[in-house]
Amino acid sequence: MEISRADTAVVFIDPQNDPQNDVLSEDGAAWEAVGASVTENRTVGNMERIFEAARAGGYEVFISSHYFYPTDNGWRMNGPLETSEIETHVFARTGQLDLEVAP
Numbered sequence: 001m002e003i004s005r006a007d008t009a010v011v012f013i014d015p016q017n018d019p020q021n022d023v024l025s026e027d028g029a030a031w032e033a034v035g036a037s038v039t040e041n042r043t044v045g046n047m048e049r050i051f052e053a054a055r056a057g058g059y060e061v062f063i064s065s066h067y068f069y070p071t072d073n074g075w076r077m078n079g080p081l082e083t084s085e086i087e088t089h090v091f092a093r094t095g096q097l098d099l100e101v102a103p
Contacts, residue, residue, distance in 0.1 A: 010054040014066040015047065016091070029090065067093040 015024065022028025024044055026035065038044065054061050068091045078086065085091055 005058050005060075009060040009062055010050060012047065012050075012061070012063045015063060016065060067091045069093055069096055 016022055016028075016030070023030040023034045024038060025031065031038075051061060068086055068089075073086060075082065075086070
């Protein structure tokens with residue numbers, strides 16, 4: 001297998017790290033639910049290693065944060081986690097191009 005900077009990138013999905021939704025630090029809103037796993041798996045340190053390796057190799061890095069937008073409130077097929085997240089507005093935003101926290 002050949003890996004080329006022309007068609008390869010590093011993609012991080014859902015690395016929540018803002019005051020309302022943070023899952024990556026002890027002060028984060030979701031730390032009680034995920035802290036043991038983040039610590040045990042050395043998530044933050046491993047993310048830093050991947051960022052450094054990508055930078056050293058000249059690879060693009062893309063980060064896709066997880067948010068709920070007003071249109072997501074109409075979902076009909078939620079699991080318990082998604083239902084809770086929508087009800088508590090834990091990842092709520094007013095729109096895709098707006099990082100303001102939705103009420």
